[in-house]
Amino acid sequence: MLALALSPAPAGAEPTATSDTPLALTPPMGWNNWAHYMCDIDEATVVANADALVSTGLAAKGYDTVTVDDCWMTKSRDARGALVVDTEKFPHGMAWLGEYLHAKGLKFGIYQDAGSLTCEKYPGSGAPQGGGPDHYAQDARQFASWKVDYVKMDGCNLWVPEGKTKEQAYRDAYNAVAAALRASGRDMVLSASAPAYFQQGEWGGSDWHKVLGWVGETGQLWREGRDIKVYQPAAPATSRWSSVLGNYGYNRWLGRYAGPGNWNDPDFLIAGAPGLSAAEGRSQVALWAMMAAPFILSSDVSELTPEGLAALGNTRMIALDQDPMGRQGAVVSSNATFEILVRPLANGDRAVAVLNRSGAARNINVPLDEIGLPSCTADALDLWSGERREVSETLTGRVGAHDTGVWRLTPRGCGEAVPTGQIVGDGAKCADGANTTGVGAVVLGTCTGAPDQRWTLGRDASLRMAGECLSAGEDGLVELADCAPAEEREPGQSWAHRRDGALVEEASGRCLTAPAAAATPDAPAERLRLAPCGDHRVDQAWALPV
Structure with missing residues (x-):
C-alpha cells in the first residue's frame, strides 16, 4: 500500500481516464433529472432544462453536461440485444437528443446500471442473476454511436457469483464497464456508483473503504453514499437541509481519494430548488466547492430562485470548485455550532469556509495560525460579496443561520502554509x-x-x-x-x-x-x-x- 509523506503534497489518486486522453481533470458540471423528476422524465423536459441552462448563463459558466437518468428505455432489449429507447417519452430518440445538446454547446450524459436491472427494473448492462453474458461492450458501443459524453453507471441488482465476495463482484463489474468504454471508440466520462452500495454510516465499513480505494481505477467520479433527498411535488416545502448535511458529512473525510481525474461525488446540487432556504442553498454550493465535488444540478432550472441562481452562478465559487490543483478541502476545526474547512489552491492561496450549523446568525473569529498561516498577513476575498480586505492574525465576519461564509486568502510575507x-x-x-x-x-x-x-x-x-x-x-x-x-x-x-x-x-x-x-x-x-x-x-x- 502506498504511503504518503506528511506534507502539503496532494494525497489524491493518480488521474485515470477511459482512454489515453485524461478526462474530467476538474470536477464535472451539469444537470441530471433524478432528484427533481425521478422517472417522470421525457424529451421535452430534458430539452427545456438544457435550454434553461443556456438562457440563464449557467451553461456558459461550466454547467454543460445534461444527463438523462433511469427510466429512459423500454423494459426489454430488442432481438439483437440492444437497448430500446422509449419513444413515447423520447420520440426523436437518443441520437437526436445528443445532436440537439451538442448543437447547443452542451454534452450528453446517459444512465445505465452495472447490474442485471437498473434500480427501477429496466434492462441493466450486467450479467443476469445466476450468470450469463453481460452487455457492457454492446451498450458502450451503442452509447458511442449516440455520441454520449458521460455515463452514470449505477449498481443495483448486481449478481454476485458463488465464491466471490460482493466487493470482488463489484470490482470486476466496474472494471469491465471501464474496459468497454475504453474500447468503444469514444471518450466517455464514467460516474461509478459502486461505493454507494457499501456505505455503512458516515465513517463507513471495511468494504466501503476497499471500494473507495479501487473505484478511481474505473471512473473519473463516484457516488460514495446516500442519495440527496428528492423533491416531493405533493409536499414541496419539505426541508432537504438534513440531507445536504448528511451527504456533506460522509464526503468531508475522503479527500485523500480526490485529485485531477478522480472526484468524490456527494450527489446533486439542489440550491435554488424547493426544500432549502437561500442560506442553505449557499451552504451547499460553498461546501461542495470546498470539497472539489461535481457541480451537477438536479432541479427545474427555469424555476430556480434568484438567490439560488446567484449562488450557483457565482463565478468565484465556480473557480474554487474547479481549481486545477484538484485538492479536496479538509475540516480543520469543528464543534456543534461551527465547522471550518481549508482548501489549498493552485496559485498558493488558501480557501477558508465557515459553516454555521446553528439557527442564529453568529460572529466568527478564525486565527490565521489555526488554518496553517502562522505569523501571517493575507488579502481576503469574500467569495459571496466580492469584497476584499487585509487580514492580520484573525479572519473575522458574521455568518447567518445555516449559511457558510467563504474567503479566498492570498498570503503576504508568509512562510509556506503548514497543514x-x-x-x-x-x-x-x-x-x-x-x-x-x-x-x-x-x-x-x-x-x-x-x-x-x-x-x-x-x-x-x-x-x-x-x-x-x-x-x-x-x-x-x-x-x-x-x-x-x-x-x-x-x-x-x-x-x-x-x-x-x-x-x-x-x-x-x-x-x-x-x-x-x-x-x-x-x-x-x-x-x-x-x-x-x-x-x-x-x-x-x-x-x-x-
Whole structure:
C-alpha cells in the first residue's frame, strides 16, 4: 500500500481516464433529472432544462453536461440485444437528443446500471442473476454511436457469483464497464456508483473503504453514499437541509481519494430548488466547492430562485470548485455550532469556509495560525460579496443561520502554509491531547475545535500539538512527548499517511488505532494505541488537515 509523506503534497489518486486522453481533470458540471423528476422524465423536459441552462448563463459558466437518468428505455432489449429507447417519452430518440445538446454547446450524459436491472427494473448492462453474458461492450458501443459524453453507471441488482465476495463482484463489474468504454471508440466520462452500495454510516465499513480505494481505477467520479433527498411535488416545502448535511458529512473525510481525474461525488446540487432556504442553498454550493465535488444540478432550472441562481452562478465559487490543483478541502476545526474547512489552491492561496450549523446568525473569529498561516498577513476575498480586505492574525465576519461564509486568502510575507487542524478517526471523532487519562495521553473524543485537538503536520513526518510530538510509547500506547531534533529523531515520532487512511508509525510499521466504542457514555476515554496494520480497518482510517 502506498504511503504518503506528511506534507502539503496532494494525497489524491493518480488521474485515470477511459482512454489515453485524461478526462474530467476538474470536477464535472451539469444537470441530471433524478432528484427533481425521478422517472417522470421525457424529451421535452430534458430539452427545456438544457435550454434553461443556456438562457440563464449557467451553461456558459461550466454547467454543460445534461444527463438523462433511469427510466429512459423500454423494459426489454430488442432481438439483437440492444437497448430500446422509449419513444413515447423520447420520440426523436437518443441520437437526436445528443445532436440537439451538442448543437447547443452542451454534452450528453446517459444512465445505465452495472447490474442485471437498473434500480427501477429496466434492462441493466450486467450479467443476469445466476450468470450469463453481460452487455457492457454492446451498450458502450451503442452509447458511442449516440455520441454520449458521460455515463452514470449505477449498481443495483448486481449478481454476485458463488465464491466471490460482493466487493470482488463489484470490482470486476466496474472494471469491465471501464474496459468497454475504453474500447468503444469514444471518450466517455464514467460516474461509478459502486461505493454507494457499501456505505455503512458516515465513517463507513471495511468494504466501503476497499471500494473507495479501487473505484478511481474505473471512473473519473463516484457516488460514495446516500442519495440527496428528492423533491416531493405533493409536499414541496419539505426541508432537504438534513440531507445536504448528511451527504456533506460522509464526503468531508475522503479527500485523500480526490485529485485531477478522480472526484468524490456527494450527489446533486439542489440550491435554488424547493426544500432549502437561500442560506442553505449557499451552504451547499460553498461546501461542495470546498470539497472539489461535481457541480451537477438536479432541479427545474427555469424555476430556480434568484438567490439560488446567484449562488450557483457565482463565478468565484465556480473557480474554487474547479481549481486545477484538484485538492479536496479538509475540516480543520469543528464543534456543534461551527465547522471550518481549508482548501489549498493552485496559485498558493488558501480557501477558508465557515459553516454555521446553528439557527442564529453568529460572529466568527478564525486565527490565521489555526488554518496553517502562522505569523501571517493575507488579502481576503469574500467569495459571496466580492469584497476584499487585509487580514492580520484573525479572519473575522458574521455568518447567518445555516449559511457558510467563504474567503479566498492570498498570503503576504508568509512562510509556506503548514497543514493544521484535526486528526479525525472512527466515528468522526478527534484525536485529543487533553491528558484526561495520564500525562501525555492521547485519546479519541468528541470534536470540539479546542486547542487540544489542533495538530500540525511537519515536513519531517512528525505530528505535533503544542510543541510536542505524537510518539510511540510503552505497551503499544501513543503519547505526546518532547520532539527530538530532526538530526536526532527518536524512533516512534515519524508517521506516514497511506492512501487508505492508515497512519503508520514508521519505525515499527504499525498503525494508529482508535479504541472500541465505549460501553456507556460516561466511561473514561481510552487511549490511542498502535496495532498491526489490517486490511482497510475502519478503526485505522484517519482524515488529516491539509
